[in-house]
Amino acid sequence: MSEPIIDIRGLQNFLGDQWVHTEVNLSVNPGEIVAIIGGSGSGKTTILRCILMLLKPTAGQIKLFGEDIGALEAHEAELLCQRWGVLFQHSALFSGMTVLENIMFPMKELAHLTPSFRRELALLKLILVGLPVHSARKLPSELSGGMQRRAAAARAIAMDPELLFLDEPTSGLDPVSAKQFDDLVLFLRRALNLTIVIVSHDIDSLKRIADRVAFVGDGKILAIDPIDKLMKNEHPLIMDYFSNR
Amino acid sequence: MSDNTAALTSSDESQVSYAEFNFNEQEHAYVCVGNWSILSIGPLTESITETFQPPKNQQIRVLGHKLEAFDSAGALLLLQFIDALKTNRNQVVLEQFSDAQTELFELVQSKESGLKKLPESPELTRQKEDFLEFLGRETIEKTHQFDGLILLVGDLTDKIFRAFTQWKRFQIPSIISNINNTGLKALPIIALLSFLIGVVLAYQMGLQLETYGANQFIAYLCGMAIFREFGPLITAIIVAGRTSSSFTAQIGSMKLNEEIDALTTMGLSPTELLVLPKVIGLTLVLPLVVFWADIFGLMGSMIMSNFMLDIGYQEFLLRLQTDVGRDQFMLGLYKAPAFSILIALVGCFQGFQVKAHADSIGSQTTKSVVQALFLIIVADATYSIIYSWMDL
Numbered sequence: 001m002s003e004p005i006i007d008i009r010g011l012q013n014f015l016g017d018q019w020v021h022t023e024v025n026l027s028v029n030p031g032e033i034v035a036i037i038g039g040s041g042s043g044k045t046t047i048l049r050c051i052l053m054l055l056k057p058t059a060g061q062i063k064l065f066g067e068d069i070g071a072l073e074a075h076e077a078e079l080l081c082q083r084w085g086v087l088f089q090h091s092a093l094f095s096g097m098t099v100l101e102n103i104m105f106p107m108k109e110l111a112h113l114t115p116s117f118r119r120e121l122a123l124l125k126l127i128l129v130g131l132p133v134h135s136a137r138k139l140p141s142e143l144s145g146g147m148q149r150r151a152a153a154a155r156a157i158a159m160d161p162e163l164l165f166l167d168e169p170t171s172g173l174d175p176v177s178a179k180q181f182d183d184l185v186l187f188l189r190r191a192l193n194l195t196i197v198i199v200s201h202d203i204d205s206l207k208r209i210a211d212r213v214a215f216v217g218d219g220k221i222l223a224i225d226p227i228d229k230l231m232k233n234e235h236p237l238i239m240d241y242f243s244n245r
Numbered sequence: 246m247s248d249n250t251a252a253l254t255s256s257d258e259s260q261v262s263y264a265e266f267n268f269n270e271q272e273h274a275y276v277c278v279g280n281w282s283i284l285s286i287g288p289l290t291e292s293i294t295e296t297f298q299p300p301k302n303q304q305i306r307v308l309g310h311k312l313e314a315f316d317s318a319g320a321l322l323l324l325q326f327i328d329a330l331k332t333n334r335n336q337v338v339l340e341q342f343s344d345a346q347t348e349l350f351e352l353v354q355s356k357e358s359g360l361k362k363l364p365e366s367p368e369l370t371r372q373k374e375d376f377l378e379f380l381g382r383e384t385i386e387k388t389h390q391f392d393g394l395i396l397l398v399g400d401l402t403d404k405i406f407r408a409f410t411q412w413k414r415f416q417i418p419s420i421i422s423n424i425n426n427t428g429l430k431a432l433p434i435i436a437l438l439s440f441l442i443g444v445v446l447a448y449q450m451g452l453q454l455e456t457y458g459a460n461q462f463i464a465y466l467c468g469m470a471i472f473r474e475f476g477p478l479i480t481a482i483i484v485a486g487r488t489s490s491s492f493t494a495q496i497g498s499m500k501l502n503e504e505i506d507a508l509t510t511m512g513l514s515p516t517e518l519l520v521l522p523k524v525i526g527l528t529l530v531l532p533l534v535v536f537w538a539d540i541f542g543l544m545g546s547m548i549m550s551n552f553m554l555d556i557g558y559q560e561f562l563l564r565l566q567t568d569v570g571r572d573q574f575m576l577g578l579y580k581a582p583a584f585s586i587l588i589a590l591v592g593c594f595q596g597f598q599v600k601a602h603a604d605s606i607g608s609q610t611t612k613s614v615v616q617a618l619f620l621i622i623v624a625d626a627t628y629s630i631i632y633s634w635m636d637l
Contacts, residue, residue, distance in 0.1 A: 082284065095602035112287030113318075114294065117325075120360050121283075121318050127356045128317075141601040160283050160316035191352050192317060193345060 003066055004029050005163055005195050006051060011060035013046055020046050022219035024060070028197060030162075033189060034224075035198040035206045038216030039241060044199045045089075047216065048167060051197075052086060053077060064163075082110055084163040085156030089171065091148045093140035099151045100126065100136035106158045125154040128191070129184060146177035150184070157188060164188070166198045170205045182208045203227075203242070215241070264289050264319070266297075266326060274306035274340075275326070281312055281319030293325055301333045309342035320346075320353040390598070397516065397594050401524065404517040416522045423526030427488045428534050435483055439538040442475055443467065443545025451553045460554040464564035467546035472569065472577045476539040478625055481584040484531065485617040489592035492523055493613040496596025497606040505597075515597075524589040531585035532578050539574065576637060583624050591617045 004027040011024035020043040028034045036044045049055040051062055053069055062069050064080060072080065093102050103122040107113060113121065126136055129150045140148055149169060156164060166185070170178040182205050188194055200206055206213055207227050214224040217237040223230055231242050264286045265278040279285070307327065309315070330337050342350065374382075408414040450466050496519060499505055508515050543565070550556040556564075595613035599605045 096604040107283065111283050111318075113283070114290045116294070117290040117322070120325075121321050123360045124317065124321055124353060124356060127359045128352075133359055139602060157317075160318055191349060 002030055004063075005065060006197065007063040007066075008047075008051070009061045009063075011047070011050060011062065012058045013043065013050065013055075014058045015046065019219055021057075021060075024216075024219075024221055026214055026221055026224065028195060030195050031189070031193065033185070033196045033198065033209050033211050035200055035210035035213045035227075036216060037200060037206065037213055037241070039237070042216045043219070044216050045167060048165060048197070048199050052084075052165065053081075082159055083161055084165060085159065085161035086165045087149070087152050087156045087167065087169055089167045091140070091152040093148060093152055093155065095140055098137050098139055099131070099143070099154075102140070102151060103154050103158050106155065110159060122154075122158065125158055126151075128157070128188070129154040130180070146173050146181070149173065149177075149181060153181075153184065153188075157192060157194075160192065162193075162195060164194050164196045166196065166200075168200055168202075169198065170200065170202045175204075178202060178205055179208070181205075185209050217241075269308075272306065272308070273303075274308050275330075276308045276311055277315075277323065278311040280314045281322065282314045282316045283318035286318060286322050289322060293322070293329065297326070297329060299330045299333045300335060302335065304336045304338075305330060306338050306340050308340050309346055312342075312346065315342075315346045315349065317349060317353060320350045323350060324353055324357060393598070394590070394594050397520070397590065397597070400514075400516045401520055401590075404514060404521050408517070408521065414517060414521075415525070416518065419518075419522035420526040420529070423523050424530045426491075427484065427523075427527050428530030431484060431487055431534065432537060435480055435534060435538050436541045438483065439471075439476065439479055439540075439542040440545040442479060443471060443542035443547075444549045445545075446470055446475065446542075447546035447549035448553065451550065455554060460550075460556055461560070461564060463546070463550045463554055463556055464561045465568040467543065467550070468565045468569035469573060471539055471542040471546070472574045474577070474625075476542055477535050477577045477580040477584065478621070479542075480531065480535045480538045480581075481588065481621045481625075482618060484527070484534070484585075485588050485621060486614055488527065489588045489595075489613045489617040490610045492589065492592030493596040493599075493610045494606055496593055497599030497609055500597065500599050501601060501606070520589070520593045523593060524586060527585040527589045528582050532581040535578055535581045539577065572637075576632060580625065580628050583628070584621055587620045587624060588617050591620060 006026065006028040008024055008026040011021055011026075012019070013021040024047060026034075026036075026047070036047060038044050046055065050057045051064070051069075057070075065083065067076070067080065069077070069080065093099070094105065097105065100119070100122050103125050104118050107118050107121065111118075123133065123136065127133065131147060131150050131154065135143060135147065135151070140151065143151060153166075153169075156166075169185070170181055173181060185196060185198075186209055189196055198206075198210065210227055212224055213227045213230050215222045215230060215233075215235075215238050217235075222235050222238060223233050225233070230238065233239070263279045264281050265276075266289060267276050267278055268274075269276050307323070312319075327337050327339075339347070339350070404414070447463060447467055451460075451463055454460055454463055454466075496505070499519075505515050508518060547558055547561050550561055551558060592613050595609045595616070599609050
C-alpha cells in the first residue's frame with residue numbers, strides 16, 4: 001500500500017489545565033474515508049485542528065503528504081493548505097459574499113484563471129454539490145441549513161483538493177438532507193478521487209460512508225476499525241457510546 | 246493547417262508545473278501535456294480566448310497520454326477546447342486518457358448545460374437606476390427607519406411606565422453596570438480632553454484680552470463657554486464615540502447570534518432588558534460626567550490664565566462665582582439628559598437594524614456614531630435657540 005496521506009504519531013495535547021490527548025496515533029491512506037468519533041469533549045475537533053495547523057500540538061508528529069507539518073516553513077505551509085479543503089461545522093461561508101463569490105474566492109486568491117473561466121468552474125462545483133444554479137447569486141443567509149452546508153462543500157472543493165476535512169457535516173440536518181449529503185460525499189470521493197476525514201456523531205451517516213472509524217477516548221485512539229467491527233468492540237467507553245444509540 | 250502548428254504553448258515560469266495543449270502534426274492530434282490542475286492552467290485559460298485558432302472541418306484526435314495531473318478544472322478546460330474545436334465543425338475523438346480521467350471529463354461534460362444557465366449579474370441592471378429612483382428609494386428607506394425609531398421610543402416609554410409599577414423591572418444591576426462602563430470608565434479621557442480644551446480656550450481668548458488690557462474678563466468668558474457649550478458638548482461627543490458604537494455592536498452581535506429572538510420567545514422584551522437599562526444608566530451618569538468635564542475644563546483655563554495673564558486662582562474663582570454663577574452652570578447641565586437619550590437610543594436602534602451578515606455590524610456601528618454626533622449637534626443648536634428665546 002502507498003504511503004499514508006495523514007500520519008499522526010504520538011500526538012499529545014495539554015489544553016487549559018488538562019491533558020486532552022496523551023497518545024494519538026492515526027494514519028489515513030489515499031482514497032479512504034476515515035471518520036473520527038468519540039464522546040463530547042474527547043478531543044475529536046482538537047485532533048482536526050492540529051492537523052489543520054490551527055493548533056500547535058504539545059508534542060508528537062503529524063505528517064501530511066509525507067511532510068512533517070511541525071517543521072514546515074511558512075510558505076511551505078501555505079502550499080500545503082492548497083492541497084486540502086475544509087468544511088467547517090457551521091459552514092463558515094463568508095456572509096458578505098454571494099454563494100458563487102464564496103466559491104470563487106479561493107480560486108481568485110490562489111490560482112491565476114480568467115474571470116470567465118473562474119466563474120464557470122465555480123458554477124461547475126455548485127452543480128456538483130447539487131445546488132440549483134439560481135442559488136449562485138444568493139447570500140448564505142438566504143439559504144437553508146442544508147444548502148449552506150452544500151455551498152460550504154462547494155467552496156471546500158473549489159481548489160480540487162486531494163484531502164477533504166468535514167467537521168460534523170451532517171449535524172443539524174434532517175435525515176433526508178443528511179442522507180443526500182452522504183451521497184454527495186461518496187460521489188465526490190469517486191468523481192474527484194478524494195481522501196476524506198470526517199468528524200461526526202451521526203452513526204447512520206458513518207455506516208453509509210466511512211471505510212474506517214477511529215474512536216477517540218481517554219486521550220487516545222481506542223480502536224480504528226470498520227464501523228460494524230467497532231460496534232462489537234468490548235471496551236467500556238465504546239460499548240457505552242453505542243449502547244445509547 | 247501549417248500556420249497552426251504548436252498552436253498553444255504556455256508555461257508559467259514561476260511554478261514548476263506547467264500545462265500545454267500542443268498540436269502534433271505527425272499524429273494529426275492535439276496533445277494535452279503536463280499538469281492540468283487548477284494552479285497551473287491559468288495561462289491556458291487566457292490563451293483559449295485569445296490565441297487559440299482551431300482548424301476547420303477536420304477529423305481531430307485529442308491525446309491524454311502525456312498528462313501528469315488532471316482535475317476538474319483541467320476537465321472543464323479540456324471541455325472548452327473541445328467545444329471550440331467543435332464549433333469549427335471538427336470531429337473530435339478523445340484517446341489515451343485513463344479511465345479516471347475519462348470519467349471525470351464525462352462528469353463535467355454531463356453538467357455542462359447547467360453552466361450556461363446563470364443569468365447575467367443583476368448588478369449591471371442596477372447601475373442604470375437614475376437619480377430620482379435613488380432619491381425615492383432613500384426617502385422610503387429613511388422614512389421606514391424613522392418609523393422604527395418611533396416604535397422603539399414608544400416601546401421604551403411603555404416599558405418605563407410599566408417599570409414604575411414593578412421596581413424589579415428596572416434591572417438595577419444592569420443599570421449599574423452601564424453606569425460603570427459608559428460613565429466611570431470614560432472619566433480619564435474626558436478629564437484629559439476637557440483640560441486641554443480649557444487650556445486652548447484660555448490661550449486664544451487671552452491673546453485678545455491682553456491687547457485690550459481686559460485680563461480679568463477671562464474668567465467670565467471661559468466660564469460661560471465651558472459651562473454652557475464646551476463641557477456638555479465635549480462629553481457628549483466622546484460618549485457618543487465610545488458608547489453608542491459599543492451599544493450597536495453589542496445588540497448587533499446578539500441579534501446575529503439569535504439571542505434577541507431567544508429573549509422574545511421567552512416572553513421577555515428586548516427593549517426592557519437591553520434598551521431600558523442603557524437609557525436610564527446613561528441618563529443618570531451623563532450629567533455627572535458633564536460636571537466632571539466642567540471641572541477639568543476650568544482647571545485648564547485657570548492654569549493657563551495664571552501663566553499668561555497673571556490672574557490668580559483665587560481671583561479666577563471669585564470672578565467665576567460673581568460673573569457667571571450657578572444659573573449658567575445649570576443651563577449646560579440641562580443639555581445632558583437630551584444628549585444621553587439620543588446617544589443611547591441611536592446606539593440601540595442601529596444595533597437592532599443589524600442584518601445577518603458580518604459587514605452589517607461594521608456599517609451599523611459607523612451609522613450609529615455618525616447619527617449620534619449629528620443629532621447631538623442638532624440638539625445643541627436647538628437648546629441655543631430655546632435659550633435665546635427665553636433670554637437666558
